[in-house]
Amino acid sequence: MNNPTPPPLLTEPALGYQINALTGAARNAARPLAGPLSAEITAAFSASPRGEIAVRSIDVNIPLLEKNDILAERNRGYFLGRGLAALNIVSSPGAGKTTLLERTLDEFGQQTKCAVLVGDLETDNDGRRLSRPYAPVAQITTGTVCHLDASMIARAAQSINLDGVKILFIENVGNLVCPASFDLGEQVRVVLLSTTEGEDKPLKYPPIFKSAQLVLLTKIDVADVLGFHRQLAVENIRRIAPTAKIIQLSTRTGEGLSEWYDYLRQLTSPV
Ligand SMILES: Nc1nc2c(ncn2[C@@H]2O[C@H](COP(=O)(O)OP(=O)(O)OP(=O)(O)O)[C@@H](O)[C@H]2O)c(=O)[nH]1
Ligand SMILES: [Mg+2]
Secondary structure, eight states, X not given: OOOOOOOOOSSOOSSSOOOOOTTOOOSSOOOOOOSOHHHHHHHHHHTOTTSOOOOXXXXXXXXXXXXXXXXXXXXXXXXXXXXXXEEEEEOSTTSSHHHHHHXXXXXXXXXXXXXXXXXXXXXXXXXXXXXBTTBOEEEEEOTTXXXXXXXXXXXXXXXXXXXXXXXXXXXOOSOSXXXXXXXXXXXXXXXXXXXXXXXXXXXXXXXXXXXXXXXXXEOGGGHHHHTOOHHHXXXXXXXXXXXXXXXXXXXXXXXXXXXXXXXXXXXXXXX
């Protein structure tokens, strides 16, 4: 019996494995994978010492974030049903999210009932900073997870009393990358860019800025001393998020805060 000639190797195997071209050098007919993918691939490599195997890929078109998206829609319906506006507040670490929320609770929160869900990898520092007798707050600690997801929000929202709450602030984990992919069921995504980070961040981290309805340019009180070019930052935000509203503010001096409060007030007005 003639053994079929194995297909030529593309290169000599350096570490024992050789992967042939995707167009398929395999002699066996394709078959569906039955077990864990890694075990299948390992077995296939072991059975192909001369590198006869082929690797093919198929696009199954199943969104990896599908489960989160479903839960996020559920959250959105729940929030809308309760008549409250949820804001997902995102930024790099230290851009001023908690400081802004502290002052917002002290001023705006005196007239309009607000609640906060705040996420961090560790500590309840921000939860304690935000604690006010008139505003329910829940701290979410994510451990090693670099973003909040819709299931964390669903659980945390159940843990506080949302009666009468008109605005639910969700302070996300400080990170400009991971939170971009996770819809929490918010009505508005707010991204902070602080003057200490540099004007180029919208260009370097476009997904998060692209997904924002509102961008807050924070810590403008120190813009001049840092040599931060405010107009350039605004232009960079505009390039990535042309329709987002931009508010320049300083929680320290109060500049721009009335515009922020007007924005919040408008979210609570019946349409
Ligand atoms: N100069 C100035 N400093 C500010 C302003 N807002 C916040 N800061 C300072 O920035 C630092 C970080 O502020 P936080 O509010 O803790 O920042 P954060 O975004 O909540 O940080 P994480 O939760 O760790 O991501 C603190 O030292 C604040 O005092 C501001 O408007 N101007
Ligand atoms: Mg914070």
